[in-house]
Amino acid sequence: MKLPNLKEARNRTSQNVEYVYLKPQNKIKVSNKKYFLKTYGCQMNVHDSEEISYRLENLGYEACSNLEDADLVILNTCAIRENAHDKVFGFLGRCKHLKKIKKDLIVCLCGCMAQEESVALELKEKYPYVDIVFGTHNIHELEEMLESYEGKQDIEVYSYEGKVYENIAYKRDSSIKAWVNIMYGCDKFCTYCIVPYTRGKQRSRKAADILKEVNDLVAAGYQEVTLLGQNVNAYGKDLEEISFARLLEKVAQTNIARIRFVTSHPWDFSDEMIDVIAKYDNIMPYIHLPLQSGSDNVLKRMNRRYTKKEYLELFNKIKKKIKNVAITTDIIVGFPNESDEDFADTLDIVRKCEFDGAFTFIYSPREGTPAALMADDISLRVKEERLQELNNLVNLYSLKNNQKYLNQEVKVLVEGISEKDETKYFGYTENMKLVNITSSQNIIGEIVNVKITEAKSFSLDGEVL
Numbered sequence: 001m002k003l004p005n006l007k008e009a010r011n012r013t014s015q016n017v018e019y020v021y022l023k024p025q026n027k028i029k030v031s032n033k034k035y036f037l038k039t040y041g042c043q044m045n046v047h048d049s050e051e052i053s054y055r056l057e058n059l060g061y062e063a064c065s066n067l068e069d070a071d072l073v074i075l076n077t078c079a080i081r082e083n084a085h086d087k088v089f090g091f092l093g094r095c096k097h098l099k100k101i102k103k104d105l106i107v108c109l110c111g112c113m114a115q116e117e118s119v120a121l122e123l124k125e126k127y128p129y130v131d132i133v134f135g136t137h138n139i140h141e142l143e144e145m146l147e148s149y150e151g152k153q154d155i156e157v158y159s160y161e162g163k164v165y166e167n168i169a170y171k172r173d174s175s176i177k178a179w180v181n182i183m184y185g186c187d188k189f190c191t192y193c194i195v196p197y198t199r200g201k202q203r204s205r206k207a208a209d210i211l212k213e214v215n216d217l218v219a220a221g222y223q224e225v226t227l228l229g230q231n232v233n234a235y236g237k238d239l240e241e242i243s244f245a246r247l248l249e250k251v252a253q254t255n256i257a258r259i260r261f262v263t264s265h266p267w268d269f270s271d272e273m274i275d276v277i278a279k280y281d282n283i284m285p286y287i288h289l290p291l292q293s294g295s296d297n298v299l300k301r302m303n304r305r306y307t308k309k310e311y312l313e314l315f316n317k318i319k320k321k322i323k324n325v326a327i328t329t330d331i332i333v334g335f336p337n338e339s340d341e342d343f344a345d346t347l348d349i350v351r352k353c354e355f356d357g358a359f360t361f362i363y364s365p366r367e368g369t370p371a372a373l374m375a376d377d378i379s380l381r382v383k384e385e386r387l388q389e390l391n392n393l394v395n396l397y398s399l400k401n402n403q404k405y406l407n408q409e410v411k412v413l414v415e416g417i418s419e420k421d422e423t424k425y426f427g428y429t430e431n432m433k434l435v436n437i438t439s440s441q442n443i444i445g446e447i448v449n450v451k452i453t454e455a456k457s458f459s460l461d462g463e464v465l
């Protein structure tokens with residue numbers, strides 16, 4: 001048993017990152033066994049789940065979409081806000097119930113929640129029916145943990161700075177677009193955020209390994225890659241041989257049709273990067289640029305390292321230099337002791353930026369982070385009112401931005417049949433607008449020209465040309 005430790009997770013030494021090139025393992029295969037995998041949280045988790053699926057299917061497990069059919073349940077969890085926790089513990093209740101009927105059912109919990117000391121302890125003390133717990137640093141040990149499981153709870157969560165594992169295989173959800181990790185972890189330590197503790201220090205993959213993965217995806221017919229990192233544009237700062245801008249340029253030169261990247265931190269957004277995005281047609285003009293707050297006072301207490309003015313300058317520079325760019329953001333309301341003036345500053349910058357979209361959250365204290373210790377006299381009611389007011393404003397601009405596309409022609413990479421309307425296809429424009437498309441022919445996997453016929457707040461409708 002190995003339990004996580006927040007103090008160790010916070011540690012940052014000057015030790016070099018270890019690159020581990022994993023070798024294929026010969027494991028005992030299972031037959032007639034099904035797994036149910038549920039993923040919470042961000043794109044990293046979605047991508048980690050693609051690794052988990054590959055590992056399980058390689059062992060002989062078959063995926064199932066009905067919890068009741070499963071022999072193995074895996075919850076890949078998120079720790080970013082308390083409501084993510086609540087959802088997972090709620091789901092564990094269902095697993096407990098199922099275990100009473102299905103004695104051999106194995107329940108696993110992994111991901112960011114597993115990395116939290118308090119959660120691991122809670123699982124140890126109050127949830128003995130959660131059989132296997134592993135963290136974000138040891139997904140590659142999944143097969144071993146399953147093989148050695150003897151009916152007694154096994155918690156194996158490491159808290160250390162982390163390594164970089166290569167030769168990871170994925171069962172990708174799509175054959176059209178793919179996630180590609182370019183770095184792991186985060187060293188920014190925004191005071192509200194648990195990620196630097198749950199994902200370890202910033203570790204960049206070597207450019208050669210990334211480019212090989214992208215070239216393999218191109219050869220396999222993929223049209224789009226999204227380069228992934230908690231702080232994607234800080235890529236390379238720990239390698240001192242390549243910057244994110246240069247990596248982006250090299251990926252563009254693989255000639256893959258579309259390149260995206262998430263998530264950028266304003267602090268690391270270089271002019272060199274803006275120039276590269278503007279120069280290459282296959283780097284999509286879409287930037288997710290978390291603002292978090294418009295108040296200098298709050299930004300400082302969040303340790304975001306920029307001011308309202310600096311964010312605006314960067315925003316305007318990006319808008320000016322990258323043709324037809326769409327910019328979305330993340331905003332937190334109700335950070336400890338956020339005053340009415342602080343919140344007014346957030347509304348003001350939202351009015352100035354007119355974001356294409358924004359993910360908005362009420363601040364959620366995370367145990368072990370500095371902000372969780374800050375005094376907070378703002379009531380939940382006030383925070384909820386602020387969120388509502390912010391959302392109303394944000395939605396207004398989402399609609400206004402989408403309306404610009406009415407009767408315009410846009411290029412859409414078509415991903416599949418629309419979930420809401422089976423007679424339509426769906427895909428995304430170059431600048432990440434969701435479009436539902438009418439077409440008499442199957443256009444899945446193609447980049448097509450679409451005429452926009454209707455604009456809503458969160459999607460567009462159109463006809464293939």
Ligand code: 5AD
Nearest residue numbers: 080192193290330331361362363364
């Ligand atoms: N409370 C609320 N929102 C948070 N985020 C990160 N940590 C917290 C927290 N403790 C938000 C930030 C980040 C997004 C992924 O989640 O806005 O950009």
Ligand code: SF4
Nearest residue numbers: 186188189190193195
């Ligand atoms: Fe969290 Fe800040 Fe790192 Fe983003 S940059 S993962 S918000 S600590």
